[in-house]
Amino acid sequence: MTHPFLFLQWITDQLHLHIGEHVTYTWLVMAILIVVAFLASRSLTLVPSGVQNLMESVVGGIEGLIEETMGEEGKAYFPLIATFALFILVSNLLALIPGFYPPTANLNTNIALALTVFVLTHVVGIKKHGFGYIKHFMGPILWLAPLMLIIELISHLARPLSLSLRLFGNMYGHEVVLMIFLALVPLFLPIPMMLMGVLIAFIQTFVFTLLAMIYIAGALEEAH
Amino acid sequence: MEFFAWCVMAAGIGMGLGAIGTGIGQGHAIQGACEGVARNPGASGKILTTMMIGLAMVESLAIYVFVVAMIILFANPFTDQVLELVTK
Numbered sequence: 338m339t340h341p342f343l344f345l346q347w348i349t350d351q352l353h354l355h356i357g358e359h360v361t362y363t364w365l366v367m368a369i370l371i372v373v374a375f376l377a378s379r380s381l382t383l384v385p386s387g388v389q390n391l392m393e394s395v396v397g398g399i400e401g402l403i404e405e406t407m408g409e410e411g412k413a414y415f416p417l418i419a420t421f422a423l424f425i426l427v428s429n430l431l432a433l434i435p436g437f438y439p440p441t442a443n444l445n446t447n448i449a450l451a452l453t454v455f456v457l458t459h460v461v462g463i464k465k466h467g468f469g470y471i472k473h474f475m476g477p478i479l480w481l482a483p484l485m486l487i488i489e490l491i492s493h494l495a496r497p498l499s500l501s502l503r504l505f506g507n508m509y510g511h512e513v514v515l516m517i518f519l520a521l522v523p524l525f526l527p528i529p530m531m532l533m534g535v536l537i538a539f540i541q542t543f544v545f546t547l548l549a550m551i552y553i554a555g556a557l558e559e560a561h
Numbered sequence: 562m563e564f565f566a567w568c569v570m571a572a573g574i575g576m577g578l579g580a581i582g583t584g585i586g587q588g589h590a591i592q593g594a595c596e597g598v599a600r601n602p603g604a605s606g607k608i609l610t611t612m613m614i615g616l617a618m619v620e621s622l623a624i625y626v627f628v629v630a631m632i633i634l635f636a637n638p639f640t641d642q643v644l645e646l647v648t649k
Contacts, residue, residue: 510627
């Protein structure tokens, strides 16, 4: 139900390697990002031009977003958030090229990303508050604490589930819709859906990074 | 074989029901955003980003239904057992 021909998958089949297509395309995304970062930072100039200009605006935009959502404290988490944003955006946009498979259309990749956010929020919270981090789960009233603890635990456990399933469902659903339209009317009809795909790619990247930031900021702030 | 007919029906009807609620919810969100922009066009940038986040959150409900429908259609865990019972 995805692209009929994936060239990296074809290459691994020729070499008789059994690697999932999401793994090979994750490597491709990593290679793209490394090459672009290398080209952008190879010869830094005071007046940027070309690739450096593009990357400076992208990184500056992400930095502004972090400062807007998390305040000064968020600066420390810039590498992680920016990596999420760039990786998810490039993988989402990869879906629009024929022969390419977006790694985010596979649940394994997304669960890896969401679990990173989940573990990091709690590590950051415990590092900052020590044992007092448990106050985040207790609610405002003491005698309601046992009830609130269960509710908060469930809501915290639902976070990685919703983060990963949202990204996966959007990307996979877009793939399926595109394939069905391509099978029905191959000429011109898929183009509006692909335009929508560009929109979805940007919005889902934005939502994932913003939610990651909100979760980390929530663990950092003082309990009520 | 009736089992598979019911599976297809469940996926279709479930997706439809999920889409109804999500559509109403997103409509409310967009209504609020439009009214806000009409009253204060200067705040349209901030309203747009907040609305997009809200829409993505609401949309995830429909996405859950979609994932369940895809599981029912393509990765049904009971398929092997049912086929075994049918061939018996």
